[in-house]
Amino acid sequence: MSLRVVGKRDDGYHELDTVFQEIDWSDYMEFEESGSFSLEVVGADLPTDNRNLVARAASELSRVSGRPLRGRIRLLKSLPIQGGVGGGSSNAATTLIGLNHLWGLDWTLEKLIPIAASLGADCPFFLFGGLARGRSRGDLISPMPGSLRGTLLVLVPDFGVETASVFADFDLRLTEVEKNVIFKPLVWTEEGADYPQVFPRNDLENIVFQRFPVLREYRDLLLQTGAPVSLLSGSGSTLFGIYNSESEALDAARLLSQRMDFRVKVCRPVARDR
Incomplete structure (x- = not known):
């Protein structure tokens, strides 16, 4: 809804003040137990290795949690690629939430935030959805009630x-x-x-x-x-x-x-x- 660039950080990133609004258009993801890890993408020609944020999110959660990298994920793409609507970031955040449940970790969303932030500045927002303000790189999220009117x-x-x-x-x-x-x-x-x-x-x-x-x-x-x-x-x-x-x-x-x-x-x- 709003994206302001308010400065340049010492780490090379830009300082942002932005407002995110979730909408009722999304990709669809399925998670199933499996003895190994696999990713299938339907509806888009995307890689299924660590060039894909879904695979990277799964690998990083496995590394941080110490759990074996297992599970079958099916991603049905509807959102545009490189469209500026957070399609890849929302897929990564959903992967963290889905595998958190599939692997029985029972981590809070707050515990998943550092992993999400390492994958992309807007990934933490998609852990919470709804309406939120993002500061710092856009990854410091302050959820807000309600939604945009219109x-x-x-x-x-x-x-x-x-x-x-x-x-x-x-x-x-x-x-x-x-x-x-x-x-x-x-x-x-x-x-x-x-x-x-x-x-x-x-x-x-x-x-x-x-x-x-x-x-x-x-x-x-x-x-x-x-x-x-x-x-x-x-x-x-x-x-x-x-x-x-x-x-x-x-x-x-x-x-x-x-x-x-x-x-x-x-x-x-x-x-x-x-």
Whole structure:
């Protein structure tokens, strides 16, 4: 919902202040007991060795817990690859949760956080889901009650963007990028909750737009179809618009589907018990 780059850390990473929102679109994962470890991926041409975050998460949990690396995992991909929606990170976090149960570890989510953080800065968020604020590298998670108010229309281009290369360019172009469109603060569902005031923005957006000008055009299309807010998700290439009602989002989805030959999907924010 918001991604601010607020500085550069001594370890080379960027200091972030971001707001995550889980949506009701996900991959599907199955876990079964087995005397050895195997990973099957359906729906995408992805490696099944340690180049895949699922396999890396399993290996790391095995190493830290001292349990043998065993289990059969089946990953059914639906989320875009290199789309900026956390598909790989959510798969890794789900692997930690699934194997935690399969292996009978009974670890708390807090105990899984260091492993998740070693796999990716946004992995810890997917242990908790719902609505949360992320600081430090984005891995210092503060879960929040409720969810975003509104309905999202997610637009998935037919190409991905490499996150590391976008961050590598950030400092070089920081003073050159144009100012983002200024939106009103986001509105949440839990009245009276102590929410931070969050203005939707993405400090990576203009860098990605310089590389892929068509993404700016798609962002503007979402605004033109009635979304009060439209942003790049993470480092892209996926974009989203926030609509005031589900009917408005569905109308926009039908219109954009006629004009574009790639995926558009209406999604709802997910709230988790806190």
